[in-house]
Amino acid sequence: MNEVAREHGAHRSVIRELFEYAREKKAEGGAGAIYDFTLGNPSVPPPAEVTAALLRAIETTEPTALHGYTTAAGDPAVRRAIADDLSARYGVEVDPTLLYLTVGAAAALSAVFGAVLSPGDEAIVISPYFPEYRVFLSHAGATVVEVTAKAPDFSLDLEKIGEAITDKTALLLYNSPNNPTGAVVSREELAALSDLLRAKEKEVGHPIYLVADEPYRELIYDGEEVPSPLAYYDDTVICYSFSKSLSLPGERIGYVLVSPRAAEAKALYEGVMGAARALGYVCAPSLFQKILPACLGKVSSLETYDRNRKKLYGALTSYGFTAVYPRGAFYLFLKSPEADATAFLARAKAHGILFVPSDSFGVPGYVRIAYCVSEKEIEDSLPAFRALAEEYGLN
Amino acid sequence: MNEVAREHGAHRSVIRELFEYAREKKAEGGAGAIYDFTLGNPSVPPPAEVTAALLRAIETTEPTALHGYTTAAGDPAVRRAIADDLSARYGVEVDPTLLYLTVGAAAALSAVFGAVLSPGDEAIVISPYFPEYRVFLSHAGATVVEVTAKAPDFSLDLEKIGEAITDKTALLLYNSPNNPTGAVVSREELAALSDLLRAKEKEVGHPIYLVADEPYRELIYDGEEVPSPLAYYDDTVICYSFSKSLSLPGERIGYVLVSPRAAEAKALYEGVMGAARALGYVCAPSLFQKILPACLGKVSSLETYDRNRKKLYGALTSYGFTAVYPRGAFYLFLKSPEADATAFLARAKAHGILFVPSDSFGVPGYVRIAYCVSEKEIEDSLPAFRALAEEYGLN
Numbered sequence: 112m113n114e115v116a117r118e119h120g121a122h123r124s125v126i127r128e129l130f131e132y133a134r135e136k137k138a139e140g141g142a143g144a145i146y147d148f149t150l151g152n153p154s155v156p157p158p159a160e161v162t163a164a165l166l167r168a169i170e171t172t173e174p175t176a177l178h179g180y181t182t183a184a185g186d187p188a189v190r191r192a193i194a195d196d197l198s199a200r201y202g203v204e205v206d207p208t209l210l211y212l213t214v215g216a217a218a219a220l221s222a223v224f225g226a227v228l229s230p231g232d233e234a235i236v237i238s239p240y241f242p243e244y245r246v247f248l249s250h251a252g253a254t255v256v257e258v259t260a261k262a263p264d265f266s267l268d269l270e271k272i273g274e275a276i277t278d279k280t281a282l283l284l285y286n287s288p289n290n291p292t293g294a295v296v297s298r299e300e301l302a303a304l305s306d307l308l309r310a311k312e313k314e315v316g317h318p319i320y321l322v323a324d325e326p327y328r329e330l331i332y333d334g335e336e337v338p339s340p341l342a343y344y345d346d347t348v349i350c351y352s353f354s355k356s357l358s359l360p361g362e363r364i365g366y367v368l369v370s371p372r373a374a375e376a377k378a379l380y381e382g383v384m385g386a387a388r389a390l391g392y393v394c395a396p397s398l399f400q401k402i403l404p405a406c407l408g409k410v411s412s413l414e415t416y417d418r419n420r421k422k423l424y425g426a427l428t429s430y431g432f433t434a435v436y437p438r439g440a441f442y443l444f445l446k447s448p449e450a451d452a453t454a455f456l457a458r459a460k461a462h463g464i465l466f467v468p469s470d471s472f473g474v475p476g477y478v479r480i481a482y483c484v485s486e487k488e489i490e491d492s493l494p495a496f497r498a499l500a501e502e503y504g505l506n
Numbered sequence: 507m508n509e510v511a512r513e514h515g516a517h518r519s520v521i522r523e524l525f526e527y528a529r530e531k532k533a534e535g536g537a538g539a540i541y542d543f544t545l546g547n548p549s550v551p552p553p554a555e556v557t558a559a560l561l562r563a564i565e566t567t568e569p570t571a572l573h574g575y576t577t578a579a580g581d582p583a584v585r586r587a588i589a590d591d592l593s594a595r596y597g598v599e600v601d602p603t604l605l606y607l608t609v610g611a612a613a614a615l616s617a618v619f620g621a622v623l624s625p626g627d628e629a630i631v632i633s634p635y636f637p638e639y640r641v642f643l644s645h646a647g648a649t650v651v652e653v654t655a656k657a658p659d660f661s662l663d664l665e666k667i668g669e670a671i672t673d674k675t676a677l678l679l680y681n682s683p684n685n686p687t688g689a690v691v692s693r694e695e696l697a698a699l700s701d702l703l704r705a706k707e708k709e710v711g712h713p714i715y716l717v718a719d720e721p722y723r724e725l726i727y728d729g730e731e732v733p734s735p736l737a738y739y740d741d742t743v744i745c746y747s748f749s750k751s752l753s754l755p756g757e758r759i760g761y762v763l764v765s766p767r768a769a770e771a772k773a774l775y776e777g778v779m780g781a782a783r784a785l786g787y788v789c790a791p792s793l794f795q796k797i798l799p800a801c802l803g804k805v806s807s808l809e810t811y812d813r814n815r816k817k818l819y820g821a822l823t824s825y826g827f828t829a830v831y832p833r834g835a836f837y838l839f840l841k842s843p844e845a846d847a848t849a850f851l852a853r854a855k856a857h858g859i860l861f862v863p864s865d866s867f868g869v870p871g872y873v874r875i876a877y878c879v880s881e882k883e884i885e886d887s888l889p890a891f892r893a894l895a896e897e898y899g900l901n
Contacts, residue, residue: 112770112777113646116621120780121773127578134577156569169560174551178754182529183522214609214758214787221786226511243783250784251508359573361792363609375507378516382507385515388638389645391616392609396791397756 124242125471126150133465146492148466148480151290151441153358155416155483158409161357164402177401181394183384185212185366192404193366200408201339206371209380211387212395215363216326216352217243218387223348223367224251224282225386226379227320232281237267238473239444241290241324245473253281257473265294265435265444269303276311282320282348283308287337288327288439291472291479295331295438298338305344318346318374326352326365327440329410332417335438345372348379353403355441358411364399416441419482419489426493431505441483444469447476448503458502462495519637520866521545528860541887543861543875546685546836548753550811550878553804556752559797572796576789578779580607580761587799588761595803596734601766604775606782607790610758611721611747612638613782618743618762619646619677620781621774622715627676632662633868634839636685636719648676652868660689660830660839664698671706677715678703682732683722683834686867686874690726690833693733700739713741713769721747721760722835724805727812730833740767743774748798750836753806759794811836814877814884821888826900836878839864842871843898853897857890 123131126149133147168177184190187207194207213219228234230252236244238257248255258275261268272283285304287296296304308319323340328351331337340347352365369380394400423443427434433446445466447455452468455478459466469477482489500506518526521544528542563572579585582602589602608614623629625647631639633652643650653670656663667678680699682691691699699716707714718735723746726732735742747760764775789795818838822829828841840861842850847863850873854861864872877884895901 112773113621113624113781116781116784117773117777118780119783120621120776120778123578123779123783131577150575152570152574154570157573162564162569165564166561169557169564174557175547175549175753178552178756179547180545180755182526183518217786217788226508226515229508246784247786358570360575361573361789361795363788363791378507378512381515382512383515384518385513386508386511388514388518389511389641390785391612391642393612393758394756396758396794398793399791400756 119246126242126467129465129467144463144491146464146488146495148464148482148484151355151481151483152360153355153411153483154485155358155411157358158406158411160406160409161359161402164405165398168398168401172401178397181397181400183388183394184210185395186400189400189403192407196407197368201341203339203341204371205341205368209369209371209376211367211380211383212400213365213367213387214392214395215354216324216350216365217247218363218390218392219350219352219365219367220244220322220324221247221250221390222383222387222392223322223350224248224253225390226382227282228253231279233277233279235272235275235280235283236473237285239265239291239469239477240473241286242471244284254279256280259474260292260294263435265289265292267296267300267304269307272304273307273311276315276319278315280311280315280319282322284322284324286324288330290327290440291442291467291469292435292444293437293440293442294435295335295337301338301340301343305340308344308346312346320373321347322350323347324350326355329356330413330416330441331439332413332420333438337439341370345370346374348373356410357406359399362396362399364395364403415486416483418486419484422486422489423480423482427496430497430500432500441481443480443482445478445480447478448505450476452476452478459499462499464492464495464499514641521637521862524860524862539858539886541859541883541890543859543877543879546750546876546878547755548750548806548878549880550753550806552753553801553806555801555804556754556797559800560793563793563796567796573792576792576795578783578789579605580790581795584795584798587802591802592763596736598734598736599766600736600763604764604766604771606762606775606778607795608760608762608782609787609790610749611719611745611760612642613758613785613787614745614747614760614762615639615717615719616642616645616785617778617782617787618717618745619643619648620785621777622677623648626674628672628674630667630670630675630678631868632680634660634686634864634872635868636681637866639679649674651675654869655687655689658830660684660687662691662695662699664702667699668702668706671710671714673710675710675714677717679717679719681719683725685722685835686837686862686864687830687839688832688835688837689830690730690732696733696735696738700735703739703741707741715768716742717745718742719745721750724751725808725811725836726834727808727815728833732834736765740765741769743768751805752801754794757791757794759790759798810881811878813881814879817881817884818875818877822891825892825895827895836876838875838877840873840875842873843900845871847871847873854894857894859887859890859894
């Protein structure tokens with residue numbers, strides 16, 4: 112039996128463990144309310160276009176065509192529609208033959224890591240980061256090199272990134288808007304990062320791919336924007352998921368997009384196809400592929416998330432907590448009032464509050480609160496948060 | 507860049523290459539008819555229950571629940587329903603907590619291989635076999651040991667299997683009904699194989715898992731049956747897909763089932779969960795999980811496949827070709843009239859006929875004809891097959 116696999120199965124991600132704990136607690140009932148802020152499972156329904164497109168596809172498409180295998184990269188018409196949409200939105204050239212539809216962003220990342228990385232290669236991740244990055248990168252045989260973003264706003268630390276790059280660095284992975292901080296990489300940061308990477312590529316003499324994990328791309332508030340690395344840096348690979356923008360996380364639909372200006376773009380794309388094949392992927396779910404053209408540019412309503420964001424940030428900071436002001440995604444990154452975030456969770460649990468300690472995200476001393484819940488759940492939880500703050504003597 | 511991944515992407519499976527070739531040829535049009543027998547893509551629509559269940563789910567289920575993440579192993583109610591159905595059908599105990607819903611059979615196999623195998627382990631496959639087995643097993647670091655089934659009917663060669671087992675053997679993989687031969691492992695064969703494996707387990711001192719790849723389980727003709735290894739051998743793991751039985755190959759839904767009597771069943775199951783996680787799987791597509799309880803025990807109509815099978819086998823043997831009489835699945839395994847099956851394909855192509863040479867299935871000198879097409883396509887192709895037979899002077 113493979114002990115690494117067993118370990119990954121026996122000790123599941125902290126997020127998933129807490130999610131299961133919350134599920135059990137709620138099923139038990141009785142012992143007081145549970146305020147479950149553990150999982151990034153959208154609480155807002157998909158845009159109306161999604162349900163309409165699903166019904167239309169099922170009612171009007173010949174079923175063997177609708178549910179049959181597509182080519183491994185995905186239905187060509189769907190890939191063309193996505194490429195056209197991206198090209199129009201970001202003003203960059205997008206080649207549909209370098210776009211590969213995947214079983215969600217996790218599959219996209221795994222395929223890209225499998226294509227780029229060989230054992231011994233180094234992959235730079237910006238902490239705090241989505242914990243599964245480490246699982247996927249390790250599976251690809253890479254050494255994970257963490258560079259912590261700069262508190263308090265968790266912007267990129269370009270100096271430290273520069274220091275971390277070696278001749279073994281094969282890629283840098285970043286996630287904006289960020290899970291778990293809600294930070295967004297600005298145009299200025301992206302331009303500076305691109306300059307740095309270009310200079311380092313010359314120094315090390317090989318491509319350093321910038322892998323952008325963008326499932327939260329459209330979840331952005333206050334009229335801000337999420338700039339695309341495609342417009343800044345040639346050696347860019349996008350990993351995307353419709354999980355959050357269309358509230359379809361369980362359906363597993365996303366893509367890899369290789370920039371047409373990337374070094375060895377076609378070979379890299381072949382590597383993505385080959386890695387996905389070796390990981391057991393055949394094609395992205397066919398029905399959900401086919402509804403995408405009708406849903407491009409649509410986004411689940413952000414109103415609830417935005418109201419939750421403001422209400423939670425406002426209330427918690429008024430109780431004396433310190434938090435990163437979230438500019439995108441649907442997470443609030445709260446500073447733990449004691450050094451040990453897991454101890455903080457233990458005390459929060461006594462108030463029925465569940466969130467995720469930041470340790471598994473690669474930084475200590477914070478917790479992630481997923482506010483993709485109903486507005487009522489936010490409101491109902493506030494007295495418990497206030498009591499928790501009082502317990503710590505925060506206000 | 508990872509050269510293994512690139513190689514897997516640049517040189518895709520022969521089946522997929524031919525499928526793409528056929529697609530292009532058809533799109534071009536003009537130069538005569540194309541009789542495409544390359545891909546196992548069901549030509550028969552799903553049972554009516556599938557479409558009804560899809561519409562009902564979309565119309566009546568709250569969309570964030572319908573499309574949200576499920577637990578990694580799949581919706582508990584769905585797993586319970588599948589376990590109950592299997593238990594009733596095969597008269598064996600089935601534990602829903604040892605059932606893991608997957609993104610199709612390819613994901614199921616990949617997860618099982620990742621759970622069981624460590625680099626250096628040996629995995630026995632029965633040739634001819636589905637070519638992707640080799641890709642998945644190699645990804646898991648295993649050495650693939652081929653044991654060829656006995657011509658002309660491609661039954662198991664127990665003597666050779668016994669000789670192939672060493673103290674490095676971790677699993678034996680078999681596929682019944684078989685792709686590409688249509689052979690079905692009988693009760694007698696399964697009982698004898700189980701006896702052999704049990705004896706060998708004692709000899710080598712560790713479990714030898716019997717992995718049954720069963721996507722064609724319900725595609726069986728002439729009132730025959732497909733016995734379940736669950737009833738014969740304790741260390742059994744089932745990999746299943748609804749792709750063929752419900753005509754949903756593009757939707758990617760299947761499962762792994764670990765026998766409750768398997769050695770270290772719980773640890774093995776944890777390994778499956780962990781391996782799937784490291785391969786980038788999060789959950790099986792949610793909507794298709796949820797329609798399964800309403801579709802269990804239903805099977806796409808086998809009438810067309812059965813008529814195609816009889817017509818094709820009858821006609822081709824009457825033209826002088828030799829073929830394995832297919833007892834299950836939807837493939838006819840035809841002996842190449844010349845030693846080189848690829849040369850045979852080249853001559854068939856000139857008649858507009860496309861099928862898959864057997865070399866990538868691990869045996870030379872045959873071709874696989876996927877007869878999961880319309881009856882008209884079978885009929886229209888017969889004059890071309892007759893001309894091909896005449897070219898070889900077969901009758």
